[in-house]
Amino acid sequence: MTARMPDPLFPLTEEEEALLALTHQVCRREIVPARAELDETGRFPTAILAKFREVGLFAGMFETEYGGLGLSPLMPFRIVETIAQYCLGVATTFGASTTLAALPIKCGGTDAQKQKYLPALASGEKLGALAVTEPDAGSDVLNLSTTAVKSGDSYILNGVKQWITNAGQADIYCIFAGTGSKGGISCFIVEKETPGLSFGQLENKLGIRCSHTRQVVLQDVVVPAENLIGLKPNRGLLHLLQTLARSRASVAALSVGVAAGAYQEAVKYTRQREQFGQKIIRFQAVQHLLADMLVKIETARALAYRAALYAVQQYPAANTFSAMAKQYASEIAMQVTTDAVQLHGGYGYSKEYPVEKMFRDAKILAIYEGTNQMLKNQIGDHIVRTAAQIE
Numbered sequence: 001m002t003a004r005m006p007d008p009l010f011p012l013t014e015e016e017e018a019l020l021a022l023t024h025q026v027c028r029r030e031i032v033p034a035r036a037e038l039d040e041t042g043r044f045p046t047a048i049l050a051k052f053r054e055v056g057l058f059a060g061m062f063e064t065e066y067g068g069l070g071l072s073p074l075m076p077f078r079i080v081e082t083i084a085q086y087c088l089g090v091a092t093t094f095g096a097s098t099t100l101a102a103l104p105i106k107c108g109g110t111d112a113q114k115q116k117y118l119p120a121l122a123s124g125e126k127l128g129a130l131a132v133t134e135p136d137a138g139s140d141v142l143n144l145s146t147t148a149v150k151s152g153d154s155y156i157l158n159g160v161k162q163w164i165t166n167a168g169q170a171d172i173y174c175i176f177a178g179t180g181s182k183g184g185i186s187c188f189i190v191e192k193e194t195p196g197l198s199f200g201q202l203e204n205k206l207g208i209r210c211s212h213t214r215q216v217v218l219q220d221v222v223v224p225a226e227n228l229i230g231l232k233p234n235r236g237l238l239h240l241l242q243t244l245a246r247s248r249a250s251v252a253a254l255s256v257g258v259a260a261g262a263y264q265e266a267v268k269y270t271r272q273r274e275q276f277g278q279k280i281i282r283f284q285a286v287q288h289l290l291a292d293m294l295v296k297i298e299t300a301r302a303l304a305y306r307a308a309l310y311a312v313q314q315y316p317a318a319n320t321f322s323a324m325a326k327q328y329a330s331e332i333a334m335q336v337t338t339d340a341v342q343l344h345g346g347y348g349y350s351k352e353y354p355v356e357k358m359f360r361d362a363k364i365l366a367i368y369e370g371t372n373q374m375l376k377n378q379i380g381d382h383i384v385r386t387a388a389q390i391e
């Protein structure tokens, strides 16, 4: 066996290579035999998350000061990409806690808030969720009806949040609410057991069915003012934008993972399926389809990693690059999973092969954390803003 050459563009340390190899191993052992049943029943992947905890995947997503492994900036993106290769439902559950919910605290929290909440997320002992969307405020995300009214040393929160990943399962909720007369918003850390916090029915979804999605209902929920992220009101938009710059790059990585998983299934299948007396991978039309899939995956991966590094380093155009990466990668994930079904013929249309699930799962990538139409609006704004620089 020849030793693997390190990738000169995105190098990893030996420890990081080993952790990614371990991630593949754990996913093959824990996810592959369970994913069809998790999809069918919508059962939450508790045992798989426990295994992730045990092997240090939660810690791999965090800096050392919070009990994490302090890996290189790209590693959290590569970990979620790897998990998504096997099951986007599990990867969404994991990412919603380790990325989406952790980021407002990482980006805007005080030292005390970081020390209180991030180590529990980094150990995987507690799960997190982020709640911004409402029944009438999806793409129009600043049009929030949820309110947080100051009362002594506390805020009182009222409202309903819609489509919240990990709702009901999570222990720690980052909840966005209106705090200003001029439409200002703020983010609050709310613990699960807080009186007045409750959860809706489990949503019965097309895909990512083991990722639990519910409403979060807030009825006179009293939150100590010390749980207002950054302690200053009306800074929620800044925290949300900083969060999305990184989390959208992470969704791009999830998209690359799903596409890579479907591509690998397609290669495996076309290598063993015979028609007209030969393996179907020998047909040029099949090779061309596989070639298109591979080129799309590699292009999306390069853009996703670039966006990820820009986001971590707070490069000025990071938000635009994250939008581009998520929009492109989610589109190719849908195309590649569709082609993977095609290459399986009739078998691809049945639950006997995992590409059927991957195809259903992939659809969410162009919807959550900003629809692709909204991302194109954002990219369009960037084009207009910078148009004068073109001579």
Ligand SMILES: Cc1cc2nc3c(=O)[nH]c(=O)nc-3n(C[C@H](O)[C@H](O)[C@H](O)COP(=O)(O)OP(=O)(O)OC[C@H]3O[C@@H](n4cnc5c(N)ncnc54)[C@H](O)[C@@H]3O)c2cc1C
Binding pocket: 096, 130, 131, 132, 133, 135, 137, 138, 139, 140, 162, 163, 164, 165, 166, 205, 213, 364, 367, 368, 369, 370, 371, 372, 373, 374, 377
């Ligand atoms: C499975 C799942 C998990 C989710 N997890 C979370 C979570 O953890 N936390 C959270 O806060 N939210 C979460 N969401 C919410 C998600 O981010 C929203 O669903 C998404 O932002 C779209 O909002 P909407 O569903 O209200 O659609 P709408 O905003 O009603 O959009 C409907 C359609 O209109 C288009 N549209 C709307 N406005 C414009 C415009 N100005 N220009 C062009 N097109 C437009 C949209 O692109 C879309 O095609 C989740 C959603 C799902 C389905």
